[in-house]
Amino acid sequence: MTPPSEHVHWxxxxxxxxxxxxxxxxxxxxxxxxxxxxxxxxxxxxxxxGLGVLMxxxxxxxxxxxxxxxxxxxxxxxxxxxxxxxxxxxxxxxxSPRWHLLVALGLAVSGSAFLLHEQNPWLFQRxxxxxxxxxxxxxxxxxxxxxxxxxxxxxxxxxxxxxxxLVVAVMLFCDRDVAPIFGHLSQLAGVPHR
Numbered sequence: 001m002t003p004p005s006e007h008v009h010w011x012x013x014x015x016x017x018x019x020x021x022x023x024x025x026x027x028x029x030x031x032x033x034x035x036x037x038x039x040x041x042x043x044x045x046x047x048x049x050g051l052g053v054l055m056x057x058x059x060x061x062x063x064x065x066x067x068x069x070x071x072x073x074x075x076x077x078x079x080x081x082x083x084x085x086x087x088x089x090x091x092x093x094x095x096s097p098r099w100h101l102l103v104a105l106g107l108a109v110s111g112s113a114f115l116l117h118e119q120n121p122w123l124f125q126r127x128x129x130x131x132x133x134x135x136x137x138x139x140x141x142x143x144x145x146x147x148x149x150x151x152x153x154x155x156x157x158x159x160x161x162x163x164x165x166l167v168v169a170v171m172l173f174c175d176r177d178v179a180p181i182f183g184h185l186s187q188l189a190g191v192p193h194r
Contacts, residue, residue, distance in 0.1 A: 049083025
């Protein structure tokens with residue numbers, strides 16, 4: 001039996017919440033203090049890569065259309081490439097700060113996939129609204145790692161990047177398949193849950 005799709009969204013929301021909290025903690029204490037323990041610098045890149053790996057089973061087992069498979073596959077690849085680049089930077093195998101651009105590219109791809117795979121209009125149901133909102137939030141959030149690639153010490157960019165993951169987590173926790181949004185639910189959406 002396959003769990004409802006909102007359960008999968010909630011599992012990934014937990015992962016993104018942890019990612020966001022790790023990034024906020026790094027911003028609060030500063031990179032110098034954060035990196036005093038060598039294992040800490042691998043936390044967020046490792047989680048990002050791990051979430052990409054976990055997206056593959058979602059693509060294979062929890063999708064109901066080709067466009068969903070393509071979207072989930074692109075998310076998996078974007079998360080894994082961004083996580084791998086950040087792991088390479090943390091390990092010292094990659095030295096150019098321009099590798100941070102892969103995180104910006106990964107977020108832009110993810111945001112675009114959110115928008116492209118939602119075929120319903122904004123007010124069709126809650127999940128449609130959240131997919132549109134998530135897509136635009138992630139696309140705008142991709143500007144923060146873009147700034148960080150050129151200004152690595154920017155506190156605003158670092159906090160904006162961390163906040164993007166926290167906002168995405170909150171939105172994913174709000175997901176329910178068939179539920180009204182702003183009191184509106186399309187007649188084609190089906191019977192609301194709970």
